[in-house]
Amino acid sequence: MSVTPALRSAGRRQTAALTVFLLVQTLGTVFFVGDVIGDLLEDPVSVHFIFEAFVTAALVLGIVFGAYSLRRTIELLRTQEEALEVARGALGQVIDRQFLAWALTPAERDVAFLALKGLDVADIAKLRGAAQGTVRAQLTRIYSKADVSGRAQFAAFFVEDLLGEAIAA
Amino acid sequence: MASPRTTEVGTVGSASPPQLWDPVVRLTHWGIALAVLLNGLVNDGGSTFHVSLGWMAMSLLVLRLVWGVLGPSEARFSAFPPNPGAALVHLRRLAAGRPKEHASHNPAGAMMVYAFWITLLVVIGSGLVLTGGATPMRIAADKAAVASGDWSALIVKDGGGANDSPRRETVEGVHEVAANLLLILAALHVAGVFVESRAMRRDLLAPMILGHRRK
Missing domain, CATH: 1.10.287 (Helix Hairpins)
Structure with missing residues (x-):
């Protein structure tokens, strides 16, 4: 982990x-x-x-x-x-700012963060006490707001930033 | 989401005591504590075991003193200089329930540390005088020689000057009084840690063992 x-x-x-x-x-x-x-x-x-x-x-x-x-x-x-x-703190700030820029709702921010941490739909649903369908719908909205094709690209969005910075530095 | 987290090891620019003391500080602390308790309460003076433990305590003390110069910042003497005035201020604040946090030992704790070290040096020094500076190996060898009927080992030692003279009795007295003082200091130290932990609402014992358990 x-x-x-x-x-x-x-x-x-x-x-x-x-x-x-x-x-x-x-x-x-x-x-x-x-x-x-x-x-x-x-x-x-x-x-x-x-x-x-x-x-x-x-x-x-x-x-x-x-x-x-x-x-x-x-x-x-x-x-x-x-x-x-x-x-870790810097990455957290970057993620928070990006979530705000995408205008995610608080619930979506939570789900997006858990998704970034690598939890699957069932885990997120259990953690948030919500139905899996709800979480799936939230994820879809998150991906569309972030203009990414799916979870892999969503996660890569932040990793790419990090890699770019690491190379520049 | 990115809640500020605190590091478990070390302190990031704050004046809070270490979350976990380094392994040299911890090992020397418990090693000396064990040696003092065993030698003070359990076994009899002059035995090979007693002298061996004394030498081990001496080695641990040497290591801790070397560490006071070469160790990381909070273990160095410069992090807790002896300052009786500051110690009194700290105790007054503690009595008022508002103790300040310190990056190393607090000033009262620092005075306790130096009191321990000085008393330990007296106990070890007087112990060395009593045994004529003989190592545990030599004492064991002498005892074995005497046991096998070769009493010459005793004669050689008497030639060393420290026989049953008044001087020896004085040194014995010093050794005993200082050793008892060590036990009293240890009791005070434990009480101090307890009071301070409660006043600061902070477990001061865990950093000296294995650090705080993560939940």
């Missing part, structure tokens, strides 16, 4: 996985650093320690980069979602 929930759950899975990874990394690093400090107190001048210091630096850098990339992922997901909201 809509891409938003799929996008959101995919984003959540991704950030959750990155977070768990970051958590495990931090646990490992803190325990390791604790061990290194213990070694250092016992024997400060060993070659062993130099290697351990190197590994420690690598682990700490790993946490910093991991945290940074997780932040970037979270911010990217938010930007995408906001862009989607804006686009």
